[in-house]
Amino acid sequence: GVDLSKIPIGKPPPGVTPNFVDPEDKAYQYYIVGGIGTTLMVIFVLLRFHVRFVKTRTGWWDDGMLDYLIFSAAYTGVIMRLCKIAIGRHAWDVSAIIASEFKTLAKTSAILTAPAIYFTKLALLLLYMKLFTQNRLVNNLIWAAIVVCTIYYTAVMFLYIFLKAVSAQYTLTESVAAFGVVSDVYIICLPLLAISRLNLTRKKKWALLAVFLTGAVAVVMSFVGCAYRFHFVEDSKRDNTRALLRVYLVNTVEVDIGVICACLPLLAKLIRPTSR
Numbered sequence: 001g002v003d004l005s006k007i008p009i010g011k012p013p014p015g016v017t018p019n020f021v022d023p024e025d026k027a028y029q030y031y032i033v034g035g036i037g038t039t040l041m042v043i044f045v046l047l048r049f050h051v052r053f054v055k056t057r058t059g060w061w062d063d064g065m066l067d068y069l070i071f072s073a074a075y076t077g078v079i080m081r082l083c084k085i086a087i088g089r090h091a092w093d094v095s096a097i098i099a100s101e102f103k104t105l106a107k108t109s110a111i112l113t114a115p116a117i118y119f120t121k122l123a124l125l126l127l128y129m130k131l132f133t134q135n136r137l138v139n140n141l142i143w144a145a146i147v148v149c150t151i152y153y154t155a156v157m158f159l160y161i162f163l164k165a166v167s168a169q170y171t172l173t174e175s176v177a178a179f180g181v182v183s184d185v186y187i188i189c190l191p192l193l194a195i196s197r198l199n200l201t202r203k204k205k206w207a208l209l210a211v212f213l214t215g216a217v218a219v220v221m222s223f224v225g226c227a228y229r230f231h232f233v234e235d236s237k238r239d240n241t242r243a244l245l246r247v248y249l250v251n252t253v254e255v256d257i258g259v260i261c262a263c264l265p266l267l268a269k270l271i272r273p274t275s276r
Contacts, residue, residue, distance in 0.1 A: 004095065004096040004097040004099070005020070005095050005096075005097045006020075006095070007095070007096040008020075008091065008092040008093065008094060008095065008096065009086075009091055009092075009094050009095070009096050009098075009099050009102070009240075009241075010090070010091020010092045010094070010238075010239060010240060010241070011091075011092065012090075012092035013092075016092065018092045018093055019093045020093065020094075020095050023089045023090065023093030023094075024089065024090065024093070025088045025089050026088040026089075026242070026245060027083035027084070027087055027088030027089070027245070028088070029088070029245065029249060030079060030080065030083050030087065030088065030245060030248060030249060030252070031080065031083065033249055033252060033253060034076045034079060034080055034252050037076070037252055037253060037256035037257075038072070038073060038076050038256065040256065040260060041069065041072060041256045041259045041260060042069070044259065044260045044263040044264070044267075045069055045259065045263060047263060047267055048262075048263040048266050048267070051266045051267060052266065067115070067119040067122075068116070068119035068120045068122070068123045068255075068258075068259050068262075069259065071112060071115045071116040071119055072116050072120070072252075072255045072256065072259060074112055074116075075109060075112040075113065075116045075251075075252070075255070076252055078105055078108050078109045078112060079109055079248045079252065081105055082102065082105045082106065082109065082244075082248075083245075085098045085101060085102060085105075086098060086102050086241045087241050087244055087245050087248065088241070088242070088245050089241055089242070090239055090241065090242055091238075091239050091240050091241045091242070092239075094241055106244070107160070109248070110160045110169070111157060111160045111161055113156075113160070113176070113251060114153045114154075114156040114157035114160065114176075115153065115157060116251075116255050117153065117176075117180065117251075117254075117255060117258075118149055118150070118153035118154075120255050120258035120259055120262070121145075121149050121183060121184075121187060121258065122146065122149065122150075123258070123259065123262040124187055124215070124258065124261060124262045125142050125145055125146050125149075125187065125190075127262050127265065127266075128142055128187075128190050128191055128194070129142050131191075131194075131265065132190075132191070132194040135194050135197060137193075137197075138190055138193055138194040138197075141190055141193075142190060145183070145186060145187060145190070148183075149183060152179060156172065156175075156176060159172055160172065170233045170236075173229050173232065173233065174229060174230055174233065176229070177225060177226040177229035177230060178226065180222050180225065180226060180254075181219075181222050181223055181226045184218060184219045184222040185219060185222075187215070188212070188213075188215045188216060188218075188219055191208075191212040191215075192209065192212065192213075195208050195209055195212070211264060211265050212265065214261055214264050215261045217257050217261075218254060218257045218258050218261055221250060221253050221254040221257060222254055224250050225247070225250040225251060225254050228246050228247050228250050229247060231243075231246075232244070232246070232247050
């Protein structure tokens, strides 16, 4: 029979010999980013819980939603396993013997992408709803975002489960990238609109804006992720495992930063006395 351990999963460029022994491997980049991102995310979520349940005792039902933490951690765990077997190396330096596991894990990561991103956005939207409950316009805009994101990311998750054609999956990947940018820009504008309508001095408004503008980092990562996802469609035809590394890196940073941004506005309570 055919020895799969000696066959690469990708065709090497002319003049290049597959290296299954000690290939160039950039998986360490994900181990660093995923490890640091997950650690920071957990720390900020714990600090959020401390503020809500210990310092201010103003816990709300959204604090019971650990979905964003669970899906983000699960996503990172799946990618780390992918890095162990293939991601980070060139496709022609990866043995076909792991093809079945690679395909299963890659599909799992795609399925987890939708809920990981969705629950991160939902955490931000629910936080804004709690903070700006008196602003009817902003609350209506928040509800609109929740409905649209719920419908879209639910559809995406099921499409990733049932789609078989690679071309259709690539189209879906580009759709997720474009929707992510538009929705992130929309979401970051919500607190800016709410603050602009508050009866505060300009100095206090800018102080509040500074807190929420930390979310601009997530928007930047969304734009970068969009670019990488569109490039991935073409790059994956030549070197799938290396192209996926860049996408996974940006996805992980985007989700982790989103979770952290959902915690930051509450952490101001840690550095100033609680009002009585």
